[in-house]
Amino acid sequence: MTLAPATFRRRSTLARRVRSTLLAVWLVAAVVIVCFPLYYILEGALTPTEWLNQGLAGLVPVHLTFDNIVRATQVIPLGQQFANSVVVTLCQTLLQVTIGIASAYALVFCGLKHTRALFLVLLSSIMVPAETTLIANYLTVSSWHLIDTLPAVFLPFAASALSIFLFRQAFLSFPGELRDAALLDGAGHLRFIRSMLLPVVRPTLISVTLVSATAAWNGFFWPLLVTNSPENRTVQVGIAQLSNVEATDVGVVLAGAALVTVPVLLVVLLAQRFLADGLTAGALK
Template identity: 40%
Template sequence: MRSRQAGSVLRWLWLGVVVVVVAFPVYVTVVTALLPPADVAAGRLVPAPGRLTLANVRTALDSAPLAQQYGVSVAVTVLQSAAQLVTAALAAYALVFPRWRGRGLVFVLVLATLAFPGESLVIPNFETATGLGLRDTLLGIVVPYLAAGYAVFLLRQAFLALPREVWEAARMDGCGEVRALVHVVLPMTRPQLITAGMWCALSAWNGYFWPLLITDSPSRRTVQVGLAQLVVDQGAAPAVIYAGTLLVLLPTLVLVLFGQRFLVRGLAARVTS
């Protein structure tokens, strides 16, 4: 009995250490972004009452077109995530339910795309986007990432865990392929679908290298690129840099906090399947 209690205490202590290690950089970012520059220069990490201010955030927004870049990032995240979910759902459905020759080979090819580093595709993507007249446009950022092999893998594994009899019953009741996917398969795999959507959204929001390469106008770049420019312009003002970092970090924190229930359920369903 004592050994169990000791083990439980050790686990909680270990979890506490992990939480502190993970949360401390976030705490430093938030506090530094909201403290006056003098307090930041003094190295204060515990804000005094009444010392918090939004002046650094306003300076960051005035120093770079972060508001416009925010809009670009939101548009890129929505379009790219929606496209990847649609293509992943269609591909996963085709790889699981219909019987056709060669689907195992196709799935291997999908997995093979995960082995290629994204940098190896930059030159062909850049030449293709430029040839199509998509350079320095929103579509130029989104088009090369309309599909994602990892999202296909996630949804295929989720669809495999479903009883095939349910799909066969839907087909016998007169459901077409699209209707069976939308009204039967996807509702039964909602946690995994949300997990895939969160992964797609975080990947789109955190994109940096490709938006930097394909765009020229600061107002048409994403907020990640704008943050890098803010670091160059405000190198002597760390509080302003932290304020810009906080602005970029907030959507990620909100997405994870509100979607953690679905994220845990989706990952748990994948493990048990």
């Protein structure tokens, strides 16, 4: 017995609707699970601890106030530590991107000998755990008399093997004919990089910048190790101190966590937009 075409179409349509509904429910549940911690941080930062302690009722944003943020900045110098994190992030990201572009350019376009061996050595450094270089980095920074200063936080990470690797792979896809044409036209290295190379590899440039900035902003153990005074520490270390001082005041701790989370969230959202533009531009060139 065969089904009539109309009955078969109805069943197929019903099956597709059921699958679409289940998929939508699954996606909504996944979004709620992923976004709930972020919502709790932002909502808790603006809600008095007394209301947060009410259980599920504390999740409803009906008693919003900035008292937690004010209190957090009074307990420890979060404002100064936030500025320190911004400086460290900008300096470390700028150094990693600049050194990454220059190193990858030398490996790909400068015709150096034994570049493959150099690249393999460079690539092998990615596999070395950061803990193994911790003592060496600390002794180096200490010999430079930089302990308890901001340069001590970002200088050991001025170069990144991962950034060099990503730029090298992107540069290898650049057409050699364009490079030869630029040389015949009299373009120097800096002009070629600025005017021709970087616009083509813009997606990689944005991705490396985003990864470097996020890693620099989220650094915790190394800034904790090389800084001593609260005024010279980054905001991530300050949040850890805040949680120890105000362990019973959940709202104040969440206010400090919000100060760390919001900048990263904004950078990721903005970078996604520019990353999509960069991918489109790269595909059309």
